[in-house]
Amino acid sequence: MSARFKPPGQCPACGEWVRRGAAACDDCGACEKSGWSGNTDADGLDLPDxxxxxxxxxxxxxxxxxxKQALTSNVWWWVALVLLIVLVGAALLPVFR
Ligand SMILES: [Zn+2]
Incomplete structure (x- = not known):
């Protein structure tokens, strides 16, 4: 990825002049969010925006x-946890009686 670009200056993607304060290149549409890569669909930054x-x-x-798959495996973890609690509870029940 190109180094952090800040207008005014030449667009790293297409070489057009980007005016001061511009949020995106007028010519190719590259912007800060795309990392001035020229690919406006790609989210090149890891920072949440x-x-x-x-x-x-x-x-x-x-x-x-x-x-959805991640959620399903998460549900099975909860099922296993609840079963474990029930089994431990059943095992300990005679102790408290
Ligand atoms: Zn450009």
């Missing part, structure tokens, strides 16, 4: 799994 996509973030955090 106004358009932070939480579902996409979760999907990436769970190693490419969809967020």
């Amino acid at each position: 106004d358009e932070f996509d939480y579902a996409d973030f979760v999907a990436r955090e769970f190693g490419g799994k969809s967020s």
Whole structure:
């Protein structure tokens, strides 16, 4: 990725002059959010911004799994935990009687 670019200056993506204070290149549409890469669809920055996509973030955090699959495995963890509590409770019940 190109070094942090700040207008005014030449657009790192297309070389057009970007005027002072401009949020994006008039010519190719590169902007701060795209990292001035010229690819306005790509979110090159790791920092959360106004358009932070939480579902996409979760999907990436769970190693490419969809967020629904991640949720399902999470539910099974809870089922296992509840079963464990019930078993331990049943084992300890005679002690307290
Ligand atoms: Zn440009």
